[in-house]
Amino acid sequence: xxxxxxxxxxxxxxxxxxxxxxxxxxxxxxxxxxxxxxxxxxxxxxxxxxxxxxxxxxxxxxxxxxxxxxxxxxxxxxxxxxxxxxxxxxxxxxxxxxxxxxxxxxxxxxxxxxxxxxxxxxxxxxxxxxxxxxxxxxxxxxxxxxxxxxxxxxxxxxxxxxxxxxxxxxxxxxxxxxxxxxxxxxxxxxxxxxxxxxxxxxxxxxxxxxxxxxxxxxxxxxxxxxxxxx
Numbered sequence: 001x002x003x004x005x006x007x008x009x010x011x012x013x014x015x016x017x018x019x020x021x022x023x024x025x026x027x028x029x030x031x032x033x034x035x036x037x038x039x040x041x042x043x044x045x046x047x048x049x050x051x052x053x054x055x056x057x058x059x060x061x062x063x064x065x066x067x068x069x070x071x072x073x074x075x076x077x078x079x080x081x082x083x084x085x086x087x088x089x090x091x092x093x094x095x096x097x098x099x100x101x102x103x104x105x106x107x108x109x110x111x112x113x114x115x116x117x118x119x120x121x122x123x124x125x126x127x128x129x130x131x132x133x134x135x136x137x138x139x140x141x142x143x144x145x146x147x148x149x150x151x152x153x154x155x156x157x158x159x160x161x162x163x164x165x166x167x168x169x170x171x172x173x174x175x176x177x178x179x180x181x182x183x184x185x186x187x188x189x190x191x192x193x194x195x196x197x198x199x200x201x202x203x204x205x206x207x208x209x210x211x212x213x214x215x216x217x218x219x220x221x222x223x224x225x226x227x228x229x230x
Contacts, residue, residue, distance in 0.1 A: 035055060037080050043187065062144075086152075139228070160230055
């Protein structure tokens with residue numbers, strides 16, 4: 001016998017589910033999103049480097065902001081300027097329950113043994129990183145978000161600091177036009193002043209720094225997998 005569900009009640013449930021996933025930049029609410037904002041000074045010279053966080057289902061931002069410290073609802077370097085909302089159908093956590101353990105860092109149990117929710121999985125990563133030392137070069141905010149995405153099995157997992165940074169750069173959506181200005185205007189000012197005052201010498205040193213930084217993360221991610229924490 002089919003349950004007697006009132007059409008209006010069904011519609012209300014659908015509307016509530018839709019509203020719960022709405023982006024609200026004024027309140028810094030980005031449900032099921034990866035969020036990004038520029039870093040002071042560092043992003044002025046290398047604009048594609050920034051601070052990452054990931055959001056709970058209610059839109060509250062979680063970000064690894066310091067040694068043994070994951071911020072909750074207080075994004076460390078200001079309001080997000082860029083975001084990417086993850087569709088739950090893109091994740092495998094609905095079919096699997098993530099538990100830390102095996103060689104890859106994640107051991108999965110069948111749904112029948114108790115699948116975890118989105119927020120529960122983020123909580124597992126939060127607990128883990130509350131016992132990790134922060135290091136810009138080896139264990140940073142990108143490590144935390146990549147860890148969360150691998151637990152969620154977003155696009156089957158396999159996330160690291162390199163492909164995550166590229167993904168956000170290519171797929172992130174700007175919160176507003178002013179967010180674009182906030183993210184790139186300091187860089188443009190630095191570049192113009194650098195060229196005026198230092199000319200090609202400034203550009204050469206800047207290119208060298210960018211090359212070394214990218215090289216470090218690529219080398220540490222793909223050649224020595226234990227070097228950069230995930």
